[in-house]
Amino acid sequence: MAAVMVGQFHARDAEGRIYPVHEFQESTLQADGNAVGAPIVTYRLAIGDRVNHLGENRFELVASGVELIRVP
Template sequence: MAAVLVGQFHARDAEGRIYPVHEFQESTFQDDGSVHGEPITSYRLAIGDRVRHLGEDRFELTQSGVEIIRIP
């Protein structure tokens, strides 16, 4: 699997803290080297913590459960 950085944005929690979030697209490959299916989008903080997309502009920090909202 190969991950490519395709975007980055900032998100804010309820207490006003701002988090830099990186968006990656990951492709899975078959044994013959061809791409298998659609790319998978994943999110991580700049420091590497995982982020789960809840829908629209809402995200959740996986380790702490803190909800963050994408800043337009």
């Protein structure tokens, strides 16, 4: 898999803390270097923690379950 950062934004938790979130597109590559299938979008904090997209502007930290809202 090859991952390319395609965006970044900030998200806030219920206590007001701000988290920098990076958006990646990952694609599976064949041996010849060609992509297979549609890219998969994943999210991670700047420090590497995984983030799940819950829909619209809502996200969740995988490790702790803290819900985040994207800052406009």
